[in-house]
Amino acid sequence: xxxxxxxxxxxxxxxxxxxxxxxxxxxxxxxxxxxxxxxxxxxxxxxxxxxxxxxxxxxxxxxxxxxxxxxxxxxxxxxxxxxxxxxxxxxxxxxxxxxxxxxxxxxxxxxxxxxxxxxxxxxxxxxxxxxxxxxxxxxxxxxxxxxxxxxxxxxxxxxxxxxxxxxxxxxxxxxxxxxxxxxxxxxxxxxxxxxxxxxxxxxxxxxxxxxxxxxxxxxxxxxxxxxxxxxxxxxxxxxxxxxxxxxxxxxxxxxxxxxxxxxxxxxxxxxxxxxxxxxxxxxxxxxxxxxxxxxxxxxxxxxxxxxxxxxxxxxxxxxxxxxxxxxxxxxxxxxxxxxxxxxxxxxxxxxxxxxxxxxxxxxxxxx
Numbered sequence: 001x002x003x004x005x006x007x008x009x010x011x012x013x014x015x016x017x018x019x020x021x022x023x024x025x026x027x028x029x030x031x032x033x034x035x036x037x038x039x040x041x042x043x044x045x046x047x048x049x050x051x052x053x054x055x056x057x058x059x060x061x062x063x064x065x066x067x068x069x070x071x072x073x074x075x076x077x078x079x080x081x082x083x084x085x086x087x088x089x090x091x092x093x094x095x096x097x098x099x100x101x102x103x104x105x106x107x108x109x110x111x112x113x114x115x116x117x118x119x120x121x122x123x124x125x126x127x128x129x130x131x132x133x134x135x136x137x138x139x140x141x142x143x144x145x146x147x148x149x150x151x152x153x154x155x156x157x158x159x160x161x162x163x164x165x166x167x168x169x170x171x172x173x174x175x176x177x178x179x180x181x182x183x184x185x186x187x188x189x190x191x192x193x194x195x196x197x198x199x200x201x202x203x204x205x206x207x208x209x210x211x212x213x214x215x216x217x218x219x220x221x222x223x224x225x226x227x228x229x230x231x232x233x234x235x236x237x238x239x240x241x242x243x244x245x246x247x248x249x250x251x252x253x254x255x256x257x258x259x260x261x262x263x264x265x266x267x268x269x270x271x272x273x274x275x276x277x278x279x280x281x282x283x284x285x286x287x288x289x290x291x292x293x294x295x296x297x298x299x300x301x302x303x304x305x306x307x308x309x310x311x312x313x314x315x316x317x318x319x320x321x322x323x324x325x326x327x328x329x330x331x332x333x334x335x336x337x338x339x340x341x342x343x344x345x346x347x348x349x350x351x352x353x354x355x356x357x358x359x360x361x362x363x364x365x366x367x
Contacts, residue, residue: 070133070365072159074207074252077168079160079186079363082129087341089125093117096137099128103135106154110291113322114139114152121147122305127340129188133365134160136189138340143318146310147303149338149346151189153295153362158226160365161295163193163206163253165358170204170211171197175355183342187361190339191297192285194257195331197357201275202256203231203242210242217275218258220287220328224250228289228326230260233274255330255360259312261286262327267320270312276332278312283349285336286315287360288324295362296322299338299346309349330360 072079090096093116100112114137120126121140129136133156140149155161164185166174175197182190196204201217203210219231229249231237237245245251259270259278276282288296298319300310310318312329319327330336334354338345344353 069157070367071157072162072363072365074159078184079162079361080365080367081186082188082341082364083131083366084341086131087127087129089127091120091125096126096128099130099135099137103130103154106132106135106156110154110294112137112152113290113296113324114150121303127345129340129364131364131366133157134188134362136340136362138189138338138345140345142306143300144310144314145306145308146300147306147347148318149299149301151191151297151338151340151345152290153189153297155226155293155295155362155365157365158222158224158252158293160363161222161226161293161360162363163222163255163358163360165196165206166356170206172357173197175357177353177355178337178359179339179342179344179353181356181359182339182361185361186363187339187342187359188363189297190359190361191287191299192331192335192337192356193358193360194255195335195356195358196256198331199275201233202258203237203254204256205242205246205251205254208246208252210239210246213237213239213242214256217256218260218270218273218328219254219256220258220260221246221249221251221254224252226293228287228328230263230326230328232260255287255328257331258329260327261316261319261329262288262324265323265325267316273312276312276329281309281311282333283336283346284310284312284315284332285330285338286319286327287330288319288322288327290322290324296324297338297360298322299336301336301346301349303347331356 096116124140127138135154138151166172166176200214203219204212221229259273260268284300286298302309334350
């Protein structure tokens with residue numbers, strides 16, 4: 001009997017401790033929201049807080065009758081691993097319609113650019129991934145005798161759009177094949193960045209810190225809401241003023257290549273531009289924002305059936321026709337690569353992959 005009493009006390013103490021932790025985590029979550037960040041120097045505590053609060057969302061959502069929310073620490077070395085069972089590929093429009101129906105809550109009334117009846121490039125499938133925090137649909141089609149690869153992505157939280165530098169730090173010097181990089185961070189889908197180690201133009205921001213300031217390029221920033229905003233090559237910064245801009249606008253990271261293709265839903269008149277050989281025919285890459293936490297990754301490359309490589313001006317026209325709100329050109333040519341499930345989607349300019357220093361990727365937030 002004494003043993004039973006002691007066991008009861010122990011269970012009571014443990015239960016009280018668990019409830020206290022739940023309430024504390026709940027209060028912290030409610031107070032700070034899904035983008036709560038711990039001091040940047042304490043990565044271990046940040047990781048613990050992320051794991052705990054995401055688990056608390058699962059444990060208490062039904063009790064509180066609220067929507068589950070998940071987020072990823074800004075300092076996390078890699079994202080949660082996607083569930084391989086959530087990937088699919090099909091040529092059946094009905095299968096992809098079912099996937100879109102299952103993602104209605106995540107889409108929250110937003111329309112997809114993707115059309116299940118799209119005429120895909122012969123011999124290619126529609127590929128997808130879906131869970132409660134991310135929807136990704138990837139396909140290839142012919143436009144103006146060019147092979148266009150698209151990945152349309154809707155995420156639940158801004159922390160799911162991320163930039164990665166090789167070795168996880170600015171200026172590491174290591175170059176990695178794009179498929180290897182995409183796999184190393186557990187991306188659902190990914191696209192080439194700006195190959196920042198190859199050139200000095202533009203403002204580079206990584207994990208909220210300015211790493212480099214230079215002129216000569218438009219810069220695309222992604223803020224804490226997942227929104228894209230731009231500065232032009234005519235806007236002058238030093239390190240101090242650039243960091244002030246980053247802090248004032250709550251910037252997570254930046255990409256420095258360009259040009260700006262679409263701003264406020266309108267084609268941006270970039271005229272002549274010093275990067276990307278805009279008047280010549282090359283493989284192209286871009287990131288577009290369609291709506292809130294809704295993006296479109298685009299590559300334009302040559303295929304045997306579609307051998308034409310576009311100028312930046314022709315590429316811009318196609319990008320604008322998607323109806324995106326904002327769009328920005330990433331490094332093209334041999335760097336241009338798009339991945340889903342760690343596998344490259346597009347053919348590569350020049351016939352072989354180039355190692356690179358960075359990428360932009362999207363990931364699940366489910367642990």
